Amino acid sequence: MSDVIWAALVDPHRRAVLDLLRERDRSVTELVDELGVTQPTASKHLRVLRAAGLVRVRKDAQRRIYAIDLEPIAELDQWLAPYRRLWNDRLDILGRHLDEPDTGADIGKES
Amino acid sequence: MSDVIWAALVDPHRRAVLDLLRERDRSVTELVDELGVTQPTASKHLRVLRAAGLVRVRKDAQRRIYAIDLEPIAELDQWLAPYRRLWNDRLDILGRHLDEPDTGADIGKES
DNA sequence: GGACTACATGCCTTGATGCGTACATACGCC
């Protein structure tokens, strides 16, 4: 997946923006208030998120309403998939050992 | 989830390391060869990955064998979960509209 | 059209990051 997406998500403020937009669409002013940052700072973060395709904008009179776009998130999920599979496999193995503690004939008990 | 994990994952070289370690454990020299970077560079990346808990090391004589640790990845997966849920919800809605294109009585046809 | 609101952009400074080079350290072998 694109480096741009990772670069966008690495910043806590930008992840906070996504969290807020997950709830509902918001104007820049709303985001500024919620994040506690200055307006230019928020605008720059939004620019990065836009470049990564993580948010979309629509105009509402003089306001800009930002909405989340989940497609890059789905990409991230795909990147994660093989790791998640590995993780689950290992949990399964652990679970089997916990379920059948005395069938570990192949583990080789000490001595 | 911790910023350290995001910071560790943002670098392509470090993600490449994880990809390689997903396959099997490897020594630093192996990673250096695979990544095509100098040894100090690799060591620094590994340091960051260690700090984030994404890899573990064990000593084998003068070599250090690195192995992946999936727990931070699981954390990332948890962070992703609400987004994935939202994504799936929207796919479902889209799917329903595609399946039953003419039952959209509540959509409000024009005029 | 002038004032006001909402937002974006440019410039600057500062702190973080990645890489290269050189060096230090640890281990095995003889």
Place this chain on the structure above:
DNA sequence: GGCGTATGTACGCATCAAGGCATGTAGTCC
């Protein structure tokens, strides 16, 4: 103990990203 291999670290440098401040721009209202 000296040497070679394997790895980590210190330092300097270049790049970059984040925030502050000032300014530009678009839209609304009167």
